[in-house]
Amino acid sequence: MDQLAQDYDDIVRSARESRGLSQKELAQKLNEKASLIRKIERGDTLPSDEVQRKLEGALDIDLSAGGSPEDTEWESDNAGGGYTLGDVVERKD
Numbered sequence: 002m003d004q005l006a007q008d009y010d011d012i013v014r015s016a017r018e019s020r021g022l023s024q025k026e027l028a029q030k031l032n033e034k035a036s037l038i039r040k041i042e043r044g045d046t047l048p049s050d051e052v053q054r055k056l057e058g059a060l061d062i063d064l065s066a067g068g069s070p071e072d073t074e075w076e077s078d079n080a081g082g083g084y085t086l087g088d089v090v091e092r093k094d
Contacts, residue, residue, distance in 0.1 A: 010044040016060035
């Protein structure tokens, strides 16, 4: 799956509360333990890919983090347009 949003815990908690669900009710809906929901909302644990999909579906949310443009758009100094190792590696001299 995509990288998890840094504020995934707040997103889950806000979505659950806006739907008027308790942690126990959400857990039952997802067929998971309430303690897992509690840990996710506190940020103590990361949801597995399966639990992330369940949360996104049940709460109609997106927990994946969008990459920043500098993470995905590189410009090469190479005239051929391809990337070289020197384009992506930072030296630590």
